[in-house]
Amino acid sequence: MNDKPTICTLFTEEEILERVDQLGAEIGEDYAGKNPLLVGVLKGAWVFLADLTRAVTIPHEADFIQVSSYGSETQTSGVVKLVMEPLTSLAGRDVILVEDIVDSGYTLKKLVERFKAQKPTSVEICALLDKPERREVKVDIKYTGFPVPNKFVVGYGIDWDERFRHLPYIGYLEF
Ligand code: IMP
Numbered sequence: 001m002n003d004k005p006t007i008c009t010l011f012t013e014e015e016i017l018e019r020v021d022q023l024g025a026e027i028g029e030d031y032a033g034k035n036p037l038l039v040g041v042l043k044g045a046w047v048f049l050a051d052l053t054r055a056v057t058i059p060h061e062a063d064f065i066q067v068s069s070y071g072s073e074t075q076t077s078g079v080v081k082l083v084m085e086p087l088t089s090l091a092g093r094d095v096i097l098v099e100d101i102v103d104s105g106y107t108l109k110k111l112v113e114r115f116k117a118q119k120p121t122s123v124e125i126c127a128l129l130d131k132p133e134r135r136e137v138k139v140d141i142k143y144t145g146f147p148v149p150n151k152f153v154v155g156y157g158i159d160w161d162e163r164f165r166h167l168p169y170i171g172y173l174e175f
Pocket residue numbers: 041044069070076099100101102103104105106107108151152153154158159160
């Protein structure tokens with residue numbers, strides 16, 4: 001595979017932050033009077049969660065879970081490996097799973113099932129990007145940042161074999 005792909009911009013830093021602010025405000029309204037627990041899916045959602053936590057207008061907590069499903073290829077392996085669990089107990093909590101991008105849906109389907117077994121009060125999903133064309137299993141996404149075309153995207157925390165996570169904007173790779 002070409003080692004030096006071109007990156008075509010999809011969303012600028014300003015567009016992303018504007019949308020993240022809107023998502024934070026929505027979450028703040030929906031969870032007013034509650035203390036939701038935002039659980040970011042590592043590593044991809046780390047940058048998103050860092051901005052989202054500052055945009056959510058009500059008190060809340062944050063934790064992380066780490067999974068790995070991709071190797072160095074741009075195709076999902078379908079196998080979701082749990083690398084690290086959240087430290088916070090999910091029982092009785094209003095949990096919001098914060099994900100970078102929903103592709104086949106396998107990762108979130110597995111995480112939602114896993115979380116529900118721990119008897120939280122509620123579990124919802126906040127995904128920055130949604131690639132609906134690629135969906136193989138149904139997942140209910142309550143908050144979506146942007147739909148994206150069926151392209152391999154990078155930046156703002158999202159990587160291609162650990163590359164391009166640091167980009168402040170989001171783009172797709174052209175090989
Ligand atoms: P899913 O289980 O197929 O929905 O895959 C979800 C995970 O695959 C995401 O959390 C990302 O980490 C990764 N992923 C899916 N699409 C892309 C992409 O276009 N670029 C980079 N990572 C992706």
